[in-house]
Amino acid sequence: MPELPEVHTIANDLNNNIIGYEIKNIKITKNYKIPELVKKRLSSLLNKKFIEVKRIAKNIVIKLSENDFLTFHLAMTGRILLTSDKDKKDNWVKIVFEISKNDDVKYLKFCDMRQFGKVNVLDEAGIRDLENKYGISVLNKKITPEDFLKTIHSKKTNIKNVLLDQSIISGLGNIYATDALFLARINPKTPTQSINLNESKILLEKSREILNEGIKNRGSTLPDKMYVDIFGNSGHQQNYFKIYGKDKCPSCGTKTIFEKINGRGTYFCPICQPYKKEPLKKVKVNEGQKQLL
């Protein structure tokens, strides 16, 4: 579930709650598939101290003493929970880190229902590699509409698809990309090559706006409650979705269209986000037609 605002909220809360704590024990749930190498690296973290928590794209990155980094990617159903209650039962717990500072003991849990999430331990070079995997961040204030347009044009597909391609544009997930396109009044199926500078400018603005609103509202929690923050609380952005999950366009009242685009559920308004531009079609031209042209 977690997209950038959800991951941001988790990283920020962890940074305010686990700095200075040391890892005293690590328990991996039986039958949880984790590479042997990662298991070995995890055990090397015992007695190391949390220095700082930050976010790289949708990864939670925890810096420990001796320049080790513990990273989590939550994918669709990952959760990070923090509790002082040793006996608290949580669903789908995969790894429990017992951490302490002086006499205070807490439990940092990595949970994952569908198990698409990833845990890893990296050194500084590994962190650099991780950073290099990702494309531009729309939240980077240095990115101009010109930069954004160039990036959009670098992939020949539809605009929704390129917004979700983390190696090109990092941070937007399915829900926020859907809402950003609605706010920018751009049809999600618009070919990237048809986007112009003005649309690039608006889309960049609206993408920033929607991500910042999501961060302000501590992420979005859908009815399945899969995303919760480290204390188990829901986010609020679901109350402010623009068009994601809506039957009717909040702007003009027209029935929204729900369509799978590149396998991802997409909502859009056919009136406010009209499909103006035909994709470039490959037309087979025979000799006779050529003369007519």
Place this chain on the structure above:
DNA sequence: ATGTTTGTTCCGAT
């Protein structure tokens, strides 16, 4: 029983 699901990676087709 079938179709959904907030993400990412891999592999086959073009």
Place this chain on the structure above:
DNA sequence: CATCGGAACAAACA
């Protein structure tokens, strides 16, 4: 060879 897009990863719910 580059690029695109569907399948797969696994589990719960309606």
